[in-house]
Amino acid sequence: MHLIWFRRDLRVLDNRALSAAGESSDPVVGIFIETPVQWASHHLAPKQAGLIKARLEALRAELRSLNIPLVLECADDFSEAAEKVVAYATQIDAQAVFVNHEYELNEAQRDEKAxxxxxxxxxxxxAFDDRNLFAPGTIKSGKGEPYKVFTPFKKACLRALDGMDASPRQKPTKRETNSAVDAIFLQLKPIHFDYPTEDVADWASDEKGILAHMRRYCREQVADYKRQRDFPAVDATSQLSPYLAIGALSPRQCLARLQQEHADWREPDTGAATWLSELIWRDFYQEVSAQNPAISKKYSFLAWGESVVWDNDLTLFEAWKAGKTGFPIVDAAMHQLNQTGWMHNRLRMIVASFLTKDLLIDWRWGEDYFMSKLIDGDFASNNGGWQWSASVGTDAQPYFRIFNPTTQGERFDSDGRFIRRWLPALKQVPGKHIHQPWQWADQYAQTLDYPRPVVDHATQRKKALAIFEAAKNQPQEQTP
Known part of the structure; x- marks a missing residue:
């Protein structure tokens, strides 16, 4: 008997642990462990928990067609989850347990125990490296060291793709009937979560629907990705990140389809090459997280980041969370997040810069809030994005590069189409005034059911520069 322990690899196709477990004729059983206390400590979004639950229901049916039962257990935390897997493997007299590596600190410690x-x-x-195009530690500099900057890492990845067979693995063959496995099927209970979940009816959860989404995007929209990706009112991004985050889709499946649909996937400045860069960014942040365990302990990648003295005004933080800052592009983005569990990538940068550079609030507050809402929450990517925006991470924007939320809105939502969708109180504001609605309201004696700006950007920019400059000049201690 072989036992496969599913985690963030909830798929049958191109699952290296599942493929290996199914190579012999031995019966295979799957197990998934819900860990509500651990998930709460990691701020798992109920929206993502809902997607995981829906995906498990579909996965159980897909595995059933292969005569592989999927058992669901519940444990408070990762340590108890390891114990549950050991106990179940012993119970069914398994000869081996198959897993795909997870690289974050808590997850790695869980697996060491198991x-x-x-x-x-x-x-x-x-254990197998399955999560990325390239497993952490395999892409190294000429000196044999991990990369700390994205661009040379990307170039090295593109070189490594030459001659590499990234073809997705096929699903295992259907297992023969086995009395022990039949008994497990009879004991299966409906999938139930103790952790809170939210409705995900708008998101496909079955293999056929997820693959159709990916294939359609690669075929019909990737060519325009570079030109349109920064405009949130345009449906130009793939929105495949939720599936990559929970492992319902692999990056190799995306790469294979991209290469099949676009012969110019290597050509600079093409939509295909730009979309491939996003997959490589995902690998890069996984690499950084795996090579720097202190990141999982909430430390800044750059040591001086620990010396930043944040204002951490709770009233301003609540205004930011609620989308009531008086800066339309910021507020519209936060309403999109709060209502859908997803946010356009350009907007993620804008609202993160605003929180850390305008409101002077610790990036970790924003990181945790995003994780508590995002259907595509992924620790490494979320942490990397927040540290980049706060200028304390790898490949970070310089601390003196501070997004102006008004000009960002004017540039990427010039006619206010996105803003009006999420902020109906501003629907009557003329286009040229949509990014500074109170100037219009005051000039024309109009009443708005919308807050005035909670801060003055120019003032806060000067304050941020001083705070970050002071932090950089502090004696630095080595990050643990």
Whole structure:
């Protein structure tokens, strides 16, 4: 008997652990462990929990067609989850447990515990690098060191793609009927979560629907990605990130389809090459997280980031969360996040810069809030994006580069189409005034059901520059 422990790899196609478990004729059983206390400590969004639950229901049916049962267990935290897997593997007399690596600190510690306990009982542990195009540690500089800057990392990845077979793995063959497996099927209970979940009816959760979404995007929209990706009113991004985050889709599946549809996927400045860069960014942040465990402990990548003295005004933080800052592009973006569990990538940068540079609030507050809302929450990518915006991470924007929320809105939502969609109180404001509605309201004696700006950008910019300059000049201690 082989046991596969599913985590953030909720798919049948191109699942290396599942493929390996199914290579022999041995029966295969799947297990997933819900960990509500651990998830709460990691700020797992109920929206993402809803997608995981929906995906597990579809995955159970997909595995059933292969005669592989999927068992659901519940444990408070990762440590108890490891114990549950050991106990279940022992119960079904499994010869081996198969997993795909997870690289964050808590997850790695969980797996070390499970591996040690299983091997002490004579049960083999087989772990595979499955999550990325390139496993952390495989793309190194000429000096044999991990990259700390994205552009050379990307160039090295593109070189490594030469001659590499990134073809997705096929699903295992259907298992033969087995009385022990049949007994497990009879004992399966409906999938239930103790963790709160939100409705995800707008998102596909079955393999057919997810793959159709990916294929359609690669075929019909990737060519325009570079030209249109920064404009939130345009439906130009793939919105595949939720599936990549929970492993319902692999980056290799995306790459294979991209290469099949676009012969120019390597050509600079094409939509295909730009979209491939996004997949490589995902690998890069996984690399940074894996190579720097302190990041999982909430430390800044750059040591001086720990010396920044944040204002951390709770009233301003609540205004930011609620989309009531008086800056339309920021508020519209936050309403999109709060109502849908997703936010356009350009807007993620704008609202993160606003929180850290205008409101002078610790980036970790924003990081946690995003994770608590995002259907595509992924620790490494979310952390990397927030540290980039706060200028304390790898490949970060310089601390003196501070987004002006008004000009960002004018540039990327010039006619206010996105703003009006999410802020109906501003629907009557003329286009040229939409980004500074109170100037119009005051000039024409109009009443707005919309807050005035909570800060003055120019004033806050000067204050941010001084705070960041002071932090950089502090003696630095080594990050643990």
């Amino acid at each position: 591996k040690a306990e299983l091997e002490s009982k004579g049960i083999a542990w087989h």
